Amino acid sequence: xxxxxxxxxxxxxxxxxxxxxxxxxxxxxxxxxxxxxxxxxxxxxxxxxxxxxxxxxxxxxxxxxxxxxxxxxxxxxxxxxxxxxxxxxxxxxxxxxxxxxxxxxxxxxxxxxxxxxxxxxxxxxxxxxxxxxxxxxxxxxxxxxxxxxxxxxxxxxxxxxxxxxxxxxxxxxxxxxxxxxxxxxxxxxxxxxxxxxxxxxxxxxxxxxxxxxxxxxxxxxxxxxxxxxxxxxxxxxxxxxxxxxxxxxxxxxxxxxxxxxxxxxxxxxxxxxxxxxxxxxxxxxxxxxxxxxxxxxxxxxxxxxxxxxxxxxxxxxxxxxxxxxxxxxxxxxxxxxxxxxxxxxxxxxxxxxxxxxxxxxxxxxxxxxxxxxxxxxxxxxxxxxxxxxxxxxxxxxxxxxxxxxxxxxxxxxxxxxxxxxxxxxxxxxxxxxxxxxxxxx
Amino acid sequence: xxxxxxxxxxxxxxxxxxxxxxxxxxxxxxxxxxxxxxxxxxxxxxxxxxxxxxxxxxxxxxxxxxxxxxxxxxxxxxxxxxxxxxxxxxxxxxxxxxxxxxxxxxxxxxxxxxxxxxxxxxxxxxxxxxxxxxxxxxxxxxxxxxxxxxxxxxxx
Numbered sequence: 001x002x003x004x005x006x007x008x009x010x011x012x013x014x015x016x017x018x019x020x021x022x023x024x025x026x027x028x029x030x031x032x033x034x035x036x037x038x039x040x041x042x043x044x045x046x047x048x049x050x051x052x053x054x055x056x057x058x059x060x061x062x063x064x065x066x067x068x069x070x071x072x073x074x075x076x077x078x079x080x081x082x083x084x085x086x087x088x089x090x091x092x093x094x095x096x097x098x099x100x101x102x103x104x105x106x107x108x109x110x111x112x113x114x115x116x117x118x119x120x121x122x123x124x125x126x127x128x129x130x131x132x133x134x135x136x137x138x139x140x141x142x143x144x145x146x147x148x149x150x151x152x153x154x155x156x157x158x159x160x161x162x163x164x165x166x167x168x169x170x171x172x173x174x175x176x177x178x179x180x181x182x183x184x185x186x187x188x189x190x191x192x193x194x195x196x197x198x199x200x201x202x203x204x205x206x207x208x209x210x211x212x213x214x215x216x217x218x219x220x221x222x223x224x225x226x227x228x229x230x231x232x233x234x235x236x237x238x239x240x241x242x243x244x245x246x247x248x249x250x251x252x253x254x255x256x257x258x259x260x261x262x263x264x265x266x267x268x269x270x271x272x273x274x275x276x277x278x279x280x281x282x283x284x285x286x287x288x289x290x291x292x293x294x295x296x297x298x299x300x301x302x303x304x305x306x307x308x309x310x311x312x313x314x315x316x317x318x319x320x321x322x323x324x325x326x327x328x329x330x331x332x333x334x335x336x337x338x339x340x341x342x343x344x345x346x347x348x349x350x351x352x353x354x355x356x357x358x359x360x361x362x363x364x365x366x367x368x369x370x371x372x373x374x375x376x377x378x379x380x381x382x383x384x385x386x387x388x389x390x391x392x393x394x395x396x397x398x399x400x401x402x403x404x405x406x407x408x409x410x411x412x413x414x415x416x417x418x419x420x421x422x423x424x425x426x427x428x429x430x431x432x433x434x435x436x437x438x439x440x441x
Numbered sequence: 442x443x444x445x446x447x448x449x450x451x452x453x454x455x456x457x458x459x460x461x462x463x464x465x466x467x468x469x470x471x472x473x474x475x476x477x478x479x480x481x482x483x484x485x486x487x488x489x490x491x492x493x494x495x496x497x498x499x500x501x502x503x504x505x506x507x508x509x510x511x512x513x514x515x516x517x518x519x520x521x522x523x524x525x526x527x528x529x530x531x532x533x534x535x536x537x538x539x540x541x542x543x544x545x546x547x548x549x550x551x552x553x554x555x556x557x558x559x560x561x562x563x564x565x566x567x568x569x570x571x572x573x574x575x576x577x578x579x580x581x582x583x584x585x586x587x588x589x590x591x592x593x594x595x596x597x
Contacts, residue, residue: 043443378479378504378568379448386444394479408480408502437444438453438505 026327026335032418034060034323046388049423054206054367054414055392056256057237059320063259066319067312077308079285093311096318097301100266103321104232104251105242110274112267112301113309117233118158120252120267121200123280123304124229125162128198129169134278141227141277143197145171150192150199150226152177152185153404154208157397159200159231172197179404183208183357187216196226203235203251207398207412208357209340209367211235218247227273233257237324237416238365239333243268255313259416260320264313267304274300281306324417332417339415339424340366346428353431356410366415369396372431375438377411383434389427447562448505451555455509460516465498470583474575476567481507485575489583492522497576506556506565511572513552523580529553530573536560537569 032038037058042048050058070092076085078093098108114120131141143149149163153176167174175196178189183205192199199221204211214230221228230251235241237258243251250273255264269277279286279297283306288296297303324332341361347353352373358364372380377393384391392412395402402408413427468486475482481503488496497515501508518526529549533556536545541561545554559569 376504378481378506378565382447382562382565383444399480402480408482437448438456 026331026417028335028418028420031327032420034062035418036061036064038418042388042390043386046386049389049426051413051415051419051423051427052390052392053237053257053416053419054234054396054412056262057259057416058418059259059261059316060323062323063261063316063319067261067316070312070315075311078311079302080308089311092315092318093309096314096321099318099321101268103325104236104253104266104268105244106268107271109299109301110268110271112269112274112304113314114252114265114267114304115263115310116256116265117231117252117254118162118265120250120265121159121229121231122162123267124250124269124277125166126280127277129166130278130280132170137276138278143170143172146195147172147197148175148193148195149173150175150177150190150196150221152201152212153179154183154185154205154210154398154401155200155202156206156231156233157399158233159202159229160400163198163200177201179208179401182359183210185210185212187213192220192224192226194224196221196224198227198229200229200231202231202233203241204232204238204365204367205357205398205401206234206367207369207396207401207410209365209369210358211363211365213363214246214248222247234365234367238336240329249273255317255320258317258320259323260317261313264310264317266317269300271300274304279303279306283307285309327417335417336366336415336419337361339419339421340364340368342421342424343368343413343415343427346424347431350428350431350435352435356405356407367412368414369410369412371407371410372435375434377409379438380411380431380434383437384427384430387426387430387433389423389430391427443561446558447565449555449558451513451552452505452509455512455552456505459508459512461497461499461519462501462512463498464500465496468496468498470579470581470586472575472578472582474571474578476503476507476571478567479504481568481571483507483511483571483575485511485572485579487576487579487583489523489580492524494518494521494523494526499572499575501572503571504565504568506559506568507571510553510556510569511575513555514572514576517551517553518576527577527580530577533573534570537566 035058040048074088074092076089078090097111101108101111128141131138149172151160151163178186180186218228228248230248232251232253236253249270251268253266256262286298286303286306288298344359354371356369381391381393394409468488471486473484483501485499499511517529532546532549533553536543537560539560545557547554556569559565
């Protein structure tokens with residue numbers, strides 16, 4: 001290859017990148033105007049710097065308006081009644097389901113509304129223990145002594161405790177993939193086998209920011225005939241996610257982490273599996289035929305939505321998905337990658353600060369956790385709070401992961417589409433201030 | 442600045458130079474307490490001579506508030522009776538849970554009045570109480586052991 005060729009290729013690649021960036025750039029100032037809460041001050045009249053979207057995101061006016069207008073104009077119990085409001089409410093509810101399904105690349109019939117992502121995981125775990133006594137067709141979900149449920153050491157308690165409980169109820173054994181010192185999944189730490197019935201793992205760690213190799217895990221699980229469950233709570237809000245393309249069997253994510261309301265989560269189940277898995281909660285709405293002697297059940301997703309469901313929340317989440325689609329998830333991902341890179345760079349420059357998780361942006365999202373040599377995370381966050389910066393501290397519902405790193409707690413900054421580079425800089429300055437305040441002499 | 446109200450110099454002093462830190466023998470009761478929301482933990486031992494607290498030793502992993510509160514606790518209880526110690530704890534709990542509405546009892550609380558500012562931060566109240574919970578539990582365990590030991594005597 002001649003030097004000229006190399007030069008030309010470089011120029012072309014650079015131009016390409018510039019074009020892509022120009023097309024992908026996101027007008028954060030304009031977008032922030034949609035989020036009323038971001039204009040308030042906290043503590044002593046400090047402008048709010050909200051870096052806790054990994055815990056819960058803020059909601060744009062479009063989502064709040066959609067909820068209000070639904071309640072003011074169309075509110076009724078869905079899938080009951082033949083009056084006009086009941087029709088309108090049902091349409092709004094099902095339309096939200098269809099848009100949310102489309103947002104993650106799956107069919108509406110594969111999307112179940114739950115109270116939150118935690119309930120979605122419990123639904124699968126309880127459905128599996130119910131499979132022990134359910135009729136034919138549910139054998140593949142049965143687990144018992146000798147069988148193994150596999151998770152990872154970096155799971156949120158929501159994707160760990162329900163599986164511990166499933167093992168306790170059924171006599172199955174819980175096993176897990178370990179985590180490397182640099183915060184990646186240690187794929188060599190565990191071999192799946194014919195005994196492995198289910199593999200549950202997070203798409204993106206809520207502490208480390210690590211994006212796990214979904215394709216590799218799915219392929220290993222399917223090789224041994226195991227069901228896969230993906231915790232997508234920290235990925236769906238921050239970039240394009242196509243659950244069908246990822247090939248997972250089940251997945252969960254929560255409304256309130258993706259600009260939507262709390263009180264609503266999504267369980268995705270591949271149609272074939274959702275059609276075969278026994279119900280978890282039973283009662284009204286989820287039935288086909290009820291007699292005093294026994295009942296049969298509706299088709300999915302209704303089979304898994306017993307009782308009058310949340311409606312304004314579903315409508316609000318539909319509006320959140322519309323909002324994110326309007327912004328463009330590629331742009332969101334690019335913007336958050338820029339923020340993450342800036343944070344990793346700025347934090348790495350602080351003496352005595354250790355980032356818990358990957359220090360480069362490859363396969364990494366915008367949850368950045370760290371510890372300081374001489375300042376406890378709680379104390380650091382108190383100093384940050386006094387200057388208006390909201391971060392999360394503690395074990396972030398991933399206690400075993402913290403023990404793995406020999407620490408009780410971390411401080412975590414997490415980003416969303418509405419954060420600005422200046423807010424990352426404020427974080428870095430705030431940590432320096434915390435170090436000064438607690439200087440050990 | 443609000444921050445200085447919370448982190449008074451007394452608190453920072455105890456944090457930087459904690460009193461009676463480390464686990465020691467002999468002891469009569471031990472307690473392990475953890476704050477499930479943040480993962481902070483303390484192992485605390487009490488040694489008694491009759492009804493008098495002769496030593497409190499501890500090993501803790503936690504923030505400045507929990508570390509300093511435990512250090513101050515040892516100053517307040519060592520050399521006093523269990524009854525007096527627990528009534529000091531009551532005053533401390535009342536102050537710390539008051540959201541800053543209760544005037545602290547300086548005679549009873551001494552250095553611990555410095556934690557009055559913490560009362561205004563509900564999320565940090567548990568930090569200030571972690572060591573005290575361990576103390577109360579450890580003392581309770583000594584008494585349980587005593588009554589266990591006495592039971593056969595009573596049964597006879």
